[in-house]
Amino acid sequence: MSDILKNQLRSVIEWTDPDPDLLFEQFTDRGDEIKNASKLIVGPGQGCIFVYEGKVEGVFDQEGLYDLKTDNIPFWTNIKNALYKFESFHKVGIWFFRKADLLNKRWGTPSPITYSDPKFKFPVGLGVFGNFSFRITKPDEFFRKVVAGAEIYPVREIQKILLSRITQPMSDYLANAQFGYTEIDKHRNEIAAFSAQASAPIFADLGFQLLDFRIEGTSFDEDTKARIGRIADMSAEAQALKELGVDYVQHQQLQAMRDLAKNEGQAHAGMQMGMMFGQFMNNPMMNAQPAFQQQQQQPAAQPAASADDPFAKLEKLKKMFEMGLITDQEYSSRKQEILNTL
Numbered sequence: 001m002s003d004i005l006k007n008q009l010r011s012v013i014e015w016t017d018p019d020p021d022l023l024f025e026q027f028t029d030r031g032d033e034i035k036n037a038s039k040l041i042v043g044p045g046q047g048c049i050f051v052y053e054g055k056v057e058g059v060f061d062q063e064g065l066y067d068l069k070t071d072n073i074p075f076w077t078n079i080k081n082a083l084y085k086f087e088s089f090h091k092v093g094i095w096f097f098r099k100a101d102l103l104n105k106r107w108g109t110p111s112p113i114t115y116s117d118p119k120f121k122f123p124v125g126l127g128v129f130g131n132f133s134f135r136i137t138k139p140d141e142f143f144r145k146v147v148a149g150a151e152i153y154p155v156r157e158i159q160k161i162l163l164s165r166i167t168q169p170m171s172d173y174l175a176n177a178q179f180g181y182t183e184i185d186k187h188r189n190e191i192a193a194f195s196a197q198a199s200a201p202i203f204a205d206l207g208f209q210l211l212d213f214r215i216e217g218t219s220f221d222e223d224t225k226a227r228i229g230r231i232a233d234m235s236a237e238a239q240a241l242k243e244l245g246v247d248y249v250q251h252q253q254l255q256a257m258r259d260l261a262k263n264e265g266q267a268h269a270g271m272q273m274g275m276m277f278g279q280f281m282n283n284p285m286m287n288a289q290p291a292f293q294q295q296q297q298q299p300a301a302q303p304a305a306s307a308d309d310p311f312a313k314l315e316k317l318k319k320m321f322e323m324g325l326i327t328d329q330e331y332s333s334r335k336q337e338i339l340n341t342l
Contacts, residue, residue: 014041015048015096023102023136024143024153027094040066045100049143051093059140061099095143101211102155103133107163112221113171118178120231125221126174126184130192130214132199134162138207146206162203169198181220181228188215310338 013027040060042048048060060066112125136142146161147153173194179187196213203210220228314335321331 012039012041013048013094015043015046018046018096018098021155022098022152023155023158024095024097024147024150026151027096028151042066045098047097047099047139049095049097049139051095051149056140056144061139093149095147097136097139097143098155099136099139101133101135103211104131105133105155105159106131107159107166109167109170110163112224113167113174115171115175117181119180120227122227123224124181125224126181127219127221128170128191128215128217129219130216132213133211134203134208135211136207137204137209142207158206158208161206162199162208165202166195166199170195173198181224184218188218191215310341313338 015025015027018025040048042060042063044063046063049056050058050060106129108129109127112127114123114125116122117124146158170191173191177187177191184191192213192215195215196210199213200210317326317331317334317338320326321328326334
């Protein structure tokens with residue numbers, strides 16, 4: 001009986017120990033009815049909305065102690081009459097909301113943003129992630145349009161709404177900016193600045209203010225990684241062949257010889273391999289000096305090595321082996337053939 005009287009004579013309404021993950025929470029004091037309440041405490045970083053018979057009658061957005069018995073609050077007359085008559089709680093609704101800044105909330109693109117790489121002309125799938133901070137500025141509008149009387153409204157729910165809307169302007173920007181896949185990280189601040197500018201009206205329409213917007217990192221999808229890997233391998237191989245003085249056609253000939261050795265019978269393959277390899281090594285283009293060697297001046301007293309010079313062939317053979325263009329067996333076999341001519 002004493003507990004019932006205590007609840008009915010309760011004189012203070014406040015939001016104690018609010019869950020940091022809640023944006024709105026209905027005041028029920030563990031399910032008790034709100035009756036005969038006379039004072040309202042709004043703590044730092046909090047606000048309070050009063051709803052009477054389905055209509056928002058007032059918003060307390062300044063921290064402090066409010067005496068609800070006075071007539072200084074215009075909308076309070078109707079609410080006061082309901083409470084004084086010990087009428088049921090459902091006619092008067094009280095919701096507290098978080099007015100403090102919501103900092104460093106995580107965001108990430110739900111699916112890769114796709115656009116065409118301007119240099120290599122292949123599709124890029126880019127994932128972007130970071131954090132943003134915001135605060136509520138129009139709690140009554142958001143309450144009417146979104147919360148709609150729900151007992152609780154978690155912060156994660158507004159995050160989902162915002163994320164579903166801010167990725168589209170970012171996708172449009174990347175599609176038009178024509179950044180190559182190698183340039184994305186260099187332009188992260190530029191992308192973040194545009195995204196913040198484009199997202200601010202989206203936040204404002206929902207009753208929030210965007211405080212900052214950051215991009216922490218990017219990642220490519222598996223298909224894009226595979227394409228980038230192939231380009232990197234081909235670029236490295238092309239550079240190595242250029243330094244060795246081997247052109248693309250000669251490289252293809254080497255590959256053909258290696259494939260032949262793998263697919264044919266050992267004796268027959270060995271014979272053909274020796275013939276083709278000998279032809280390849282005696283190719284005038286193959287015996288030409290590599291670009292980096294041509295830049296080195298030979299001493300005047302020493303004549304330049306001829307195309308049939310076995311020492312030049314051994315040097316070329318060693319470089320090919322070091323570049324992985326021939327196998328260990330191929331290197332040893334051809335090396336012995338050259339040594340036998342001495």
